Amino acid sequence: MTAEARIRTLRWRLTALFTLTSLVGLVGLAVFALHSDTAASRRQLEATMDLQADHAVSLIDYDDNRRLDLQPLIDTVESDCPPLTVLSGTADHLTVARTPPRPCVPIAPDDVHTVAVAALRHGSATWADTRTPDGDPVRLLATPFSGPDDRSWGGALVTAVDTADSEAEHRQLVTLLTVGCAVLVSLSAMAGHLLSGRAIRPALTALRQQEAFLADAAHDLRTPAASLRALAETARDDDTLRGEALDRTVRLASRMSDLIDGLLTRARLMAGVATVAREPLRLDQLVEAVVDDTATHGHHVTVLTQPTVVVGDPDLLRRALANLLNNALAHGHAPGQRAEVELTVSPEGTVTIDDAGPGIPPTLAGSLFERFHSTSGSTGLGLSITSWVAHTHGGTLTVETSPRGGARFVLRLPGHTKHLP
Template identity: 60%
Template sequence: MSRRSAGGRALTPTARVRRLRRRITALFALTSAAGLVTMAVLAVRSDDARWREQLDQAMNLDTTQAIGLLAYDGDDRLDTTDLVGTMDTGCPQLTVLSVPRDGSTGPVVDHAGKDPCLVGRPADVRAVAEAALRHEDVVAVDGRSVDGRPVRLFAEPFFAPDAEGPTGRDGAVVTLYESTEAMAEHRRTTWLLSAGCAVLVVLSAAVGHMLSGRAIRPALTVLGQQEAFLADAAHDLRTPVASLRMLAETALRGDTDSTEALRRTMRLADGMGGLVDGLLTRARLMTGVQTLAREPLRLDQLVEAVVADAPSEGHRVTVRAEETVVVADPDLVRRAVANLLGNALTHGHAPGAPAEVRIEIAREGREGVVTVTDAGPGLPPGVADALFERFRSGSGSTGLGLSIASWVAHAHGGSLTAASGGPGGPAGRGGPGGARFVLRLPAAAS
């Protein structure tokens, strides 16, 4: 079952690979985001607990010192004289509350600082004191001052000396610190962590997109090569297959001589065999499946052998060669030269006239050079580079020969160029001058 896009259309293999890349990128970003957000949340909570703990430690020192300055008179009544003389500075606010042991009344304020810099709401102060007495332990809570500023309230209980009867009074010392600055610093830390997480998530998405792109690049390359191969095969096999079908239908109707039909069938079969061979060679070169069997070879002898094996059919091929040794794959070079010669024999002459092709083999510096010149109509301006692209064919050819020859040249580290042959053509007969193809291959060391 084929996979489809949101619009209901079937996705191509390339589209599926690209969608996979987007999903990998999203998964990478989400995974990074989950880890970063988790770490940020833990860091924010840790910072929140830290500034509260720091305030609580400072207030705990104040309440402990204040409790040490409390005393009881002979009637077990609370005496705050030493506390008032020592710690009544107004900042932080110190409040001493007490409550009878029999629970007959609620907390009573025994002392409150004079002109405190910060005044807590009475209900909050009483509530934290009652909580400290109830739990018999220190209690710290967040609250608000009477003018609305955020504060931290800390209460520490104290207990009256044992006395007969429920006449003793237990109590708690409550201190107040303003937490505006600490909370602002905490908010800044939170915003910085949030912004840092956002930036890191974006960066991780970008890195994930880049890495996923590198990961799927070979797959996209293979898919592109596969699609190009299939397109080449469909494009170039369509015509000979149609010709075979028409020939078979003609033979079945008895409209042609059976011997002639068989001859034409064999020619078509040979052409299709060569076409399939060319397609496979080009596909192997593109994908790197076919490795180069480099070895020293006589380029002049190889070219002469190719010319000798080529069907002349009345054409004239002239070879001028000097001894030239190159390091290359013999089979691939033979195919490249044969393709250049076949192209010259096919296109390098006027209609109805025999082709005149001149091939020159020479060594130029560190390269062995094969020059194929014909007497055809020449090359139109601006099409020399396009000749080596697939589907760039003339009548009667597959369009793969020059493409394969170019691939062979570049696979060996050489080059293949095309240009007009110059005035007079190879045979010096005047006219447009034909076309010249120059194949360069690395020469063997002298």
């Protein structure tokens, strides 16, 4: 797996981790909310039922013959809804003293009897859950009441509430929270993917810059390295040429050192750890120096300049101009013929390089400055580097047909220019 593929895999892992974290958090909050809603609803229901039961129990009395008197309860409280069932006696022997004639919640007599017995045996209010004959959930409360001597229990009052509506609302809340969690987790996954993409972008940029640096280094150092090997072989095989070969080796090694410095400078500039130098320089003199330092190998180079000052990085501009000149010398002529190259420097900060070669097909002009694009078998990095230098200085690099019949490359460096008399 390549380094870029590993970085992209890391992005998906970060997205999955972000999504899983959000999912766990949201599910935890949803469970807590549902538990809190259930507990709150039950507390509210039980408080209401307990209050109603206490009020009903307070209305149960006895007559002078110590018999149960339920008339105050019947006259005061609507006992059909919620249904109030009164059972008298002990836990071992309970009889129904009163049942609601038209209960709004139908309850099986056995369920009423069971919860009443439990309340009398525990001596306190007792809760129970059951269902109606139709299957609806019901909450029961049995509250014991005192006997005629106030020293023992005289029976129990049982009340019931249908909790179907409450449970339906709870299920609706569960559905809403489930849908909400699903939507939020989906949004979290998308946000996590975007954030992880932004997080790994510097790593991908650094990786591509490293690959670009290695490609540029191979492009710029391949020819000098081959020349060094040829000079070394010449010095080894021919003693008469050894001194000249060594002198050329020293000059070539110096050029290679300059190339390496330029590559490192460009890599640091692209990585953002260095800035482009901005200093006034004579563009015409820089072009003349580049021409003097370039081996023409029998080709003819004409320089037409006017004194011109621009503001820029001399090392980067020197390299860009050298690339354009070498490109014209290498490709601006027919096979076996001498190249005729003309460089013109205008006061507006424009350098024009014309050759008499085959020119550039119009279909290739748009992609000529792309990395690794070449029409002649080279790596195609020279023109892409020159284009990068031009854009770094706020300028442009264009190609068109030359009046000489070949290609014309125009390097424009706008702004901060002046003409010297």
